[in-house]
Amino acid sequence: DWTPGNVIADQVAAIKAQVGDARVICALSGGVDSAVAAALVQRAVGDQLTCVHVDHGLMREGEVEQIERDFVAATGVNLVVRDERERFLSALAGVTDPETKRKIIGREFIRVFEDAQRDIVAQAGAHGEEVKFLVQGTLYPDVVESGGGEGAANIKSHHNVGGLPDDLTFELVEPLRALFKDEVRAVGRELGVPEEIVSRQPFPGPGLGIRIIGEVTAHNLDILRRADAIAREELTAAGLDGEIWQCPVVLLADVRSVGVQGDGRTYGHPVVLRPVSSEDAMTADWTRLPYDVLATISTRITNEVREINRVVLDVTSKPPATIEWE
Ligand code: XMP
Numbered sequence: 310d311w312t313p314g315n316v317i318a319d320q321v322a323a324i325k326a327q328v329g330d331a332r333v334i335c336a337l338s339g340g341v342d343s344a345v346a347a348a349l350v351q352r353a354v355g356d357q358l359t360c361v362h363v364d365h366g367l368m369r370e371g372e373v374e375q376i377e378r379d380f381v382a383a384t385g386v387n388l389v390v391r392d393e394r395e396r397f398l399s400a401l402a403g404v405t406d407p408e409t410k411r412k413i414i415g416r417e418f419i420r421v422f423e424d425a426q427r428d429i430v431a432q433a434g435a436h437g438e439e440v441k442f443l444v445q446g447t448l449y450p451d452v453v454e455s456g457g458g459e460g461a462a463n464i465k466s467h468h469n470v471g472g473l474p475d476d477l478t479f480e481l482v483e484p485l486r487a488l489f490k491d492e493v494r495a496v497g498r499e500l501g502v503p504e505e506i507v508s509r510q511p512f513p514g515p516g517l518g519i520r521i522i523g524e525v526t527a528h529n530l531d532i533l534r535r536a537d538a539i540a541r542e543e544l545t546a547a548g549l550d551g552e553i554w555q556c557p558v559v560l561l562a563d564v565r566s567v568g569v570q571g572d573g574r575t576y577g578h579p580v581v582l583r584p585v586s587s588e589d590a591m592t593a594d595w596t597r598l599p600y601d602v603l604a605t606i607s608t609r610i611t612n613e614v615r616e617i618n619r620v621v622l623d624v625t626s627k628p629p630a631t632i633e634w635e
Pocket of ligand 1: 634
């Protein structure tokens, strides 16, 4: 019968049989799927696995530490971190078009990940070892839809074997192929993956890059990161995480509005709260959050983030609006 423990036992055996003594690579995005897939492979073949995290500087507050510190402490994986924050900022300088942002972030991500793969292959080669496998957090719904559907426009679609350069051909290890999201979470918990990662709500691959309406700069990222952290903290404190599919916080960097803060008038930026309820992100409704929670979030953001003088609530369903603003 189905238990997380049985799934782990079966997959550990299957991974050992598939991989043998070869070395394995996995990209860790910070999301649930790649984290649980990596933890399973680590359980099966230990140090034969090397994980790579590309720090593109577009994560929310605390998320990089969750991967680099908490996930590593909990699972013991070998992790290589590429600090590429400057590279992504330069590539995004002056860009405001949403699809162009996505393309740039996707392109740079692949380049960095391929560099990292080449380094790992070269290091292994120096020890007479071969890197033969790439781990992917493909889930059952991805398999049946084949193509991944919405939200999968990240590593999953880019790193199917056929799309890799000639010197980087790997066989895929996909230990989550038979599982639904809830099952992946149960397996992750059983493996001791930190709860913040296991229960994480959906977050787009391009990260905060597509939650800044306007240019992605270090300054705008800092403002948005602080506002987003407050909103998430208050929603969690109010016990609302289970009710909300996700709640993007969007910085309208291109918009200014007049406010009065402290001693005088300000000309700051608005942020938008976009809480949505959904089953699968294909359609969504705006979540009727309690007024007192909205009030606390608004007060705290405008008090604690000097650059923001207005908090607005998005009350549009999907369709016609998408969940994200870009
Ligand atoms: P939309 O905005 O299209 O979002 O209603 C549907 C779901 O997909 C996520 N999303 C993305 N995920 N790369 C991703 O990995 C993307 O470029 C991307 N755009 C949107 C969004 O957060 C929501 O869960």
